[in-house]
Amino acid sequence: MSTNHSEIRELEFxxxxxxxxxxxxxxxxHTVTLGLKGYSMRPFLEHKRxxxxxxxPTTLQKGDAVLAEIxxxxxxxxxxxxxxxxxxxxxxDGNLAIERCKKTDVKGFALGFYxxxxxxxxxxxxxxxxxxxxxxxxxxxxxxxxxxxxxxxxIRLFGPI
Numbered sequence: 001m002s003t004n005h006s007e008i009r010e011l012e013f014x015x016x017x018x019x020x021x022x023x024x025x026x027x028x029x030h031t032v033t034l035g036l037k038g039y040s041m042r043p044f045l046e047h048k049r050x051x052x053x054x055x056x057p058t059t060l061q062k063g064d065a066v067l068a069e070i071x072x073x074x075x076x077x078x079x080x081x082x083x084x085x086x087x088x089x090x091x092x093d094g095n096l097a098i099e100r101c102k103k104t105d106v107k108g109f110a111l112g113f114y115x116x117x118x119x120x121x122x123x124x125x126x127x128x129x130x131x132x133x134x135x136x137x138x139x140x141x142x143x144x145x146x147x148x149x150x151x152x153x154x155i156r157l158f159g160p161i
Contacts (some may be wrong), residue, residue, distance in 0.1 A: 019067075019075045023107045026056045031111065034067075037048060040092030041065075041080065043150045044132065046160045050115045052077060054108035060088070063133050067108030070099045077110065094134055094147055103161070 015037070016155055022032050024050060032054045039047050064080045068090060082089035088106060090099045107119035112129075122129055139146060154161075 008099055015073075015075050016099070019069075019107075022054070022067075026108050028089070029056065031055045032108070033114070034077075036077065040076065040094050041149065042094035043154075043161050044136075045113060045115070049117070049160065050067075052113050053111045053121060054074060055111050057106050057109040060103065060106060061138065062156065063130075065108045065110035066090070068099075068101045069105045069107060070101050073109075077108075081137070094145055 001080075009056065022034060025032050034052050034054055035037065036045055036050045037047060038051060040118075045052075052065070052067075057064075057066060060066065060080060060083060062080050062083060065077060066080060066088075067075060067077050068088065069075050070090070076090060076092065078090040078092040078095070080088055081091045081098065086103045088101050088103060090101065091097070110124055112123040112126075115120055135144075
């Protein structure tokens with residue numbers, strides 16, 4: 001009688017080593033759940049807490065959250081803020097600066113996010129996500145102050161959103 005002693009283990013790799021394998025899976029038509037690292041998508045996506053469900057990109061539009069290679073071996077999961085021909089401008093929700101890439105550098109599309117350890121996904125095409133996206137992107141001029149308040153005061157008092 002055989003018993004199954006399989007366990008789920010979490011491994012951490014450098015993005016430059018790990019993400020090319022993720023991209024290979026996406027290119028083969030698979031979806032990939034990727035743990036998020038970094039603070040560039042704050043306030044709603046948190047470092048090592050949340051996960052993104054990625055698929056191969058088909059059509060791209062302003063507001064989409066995408067995995068892009070902005071320089072050789074340098075990947076970001078940020079929102080598209082502008083598309084001009086083959087040129088894409090990206091910005092993380094927690095960033096003030098932008099990054100640029102080509103359409104061919106967009107390697108994955110975020111179908112949704114697993115937030116706060118939940119098993120139910122927040123889909124990027126849901127009304128909730130679209131409202132959040134519309135509100136947050138229009139707050140760009142005030143984002144510096146909102147992010148400072150969030151990181152210096154809100155998190156200390158209440159924890160991450």
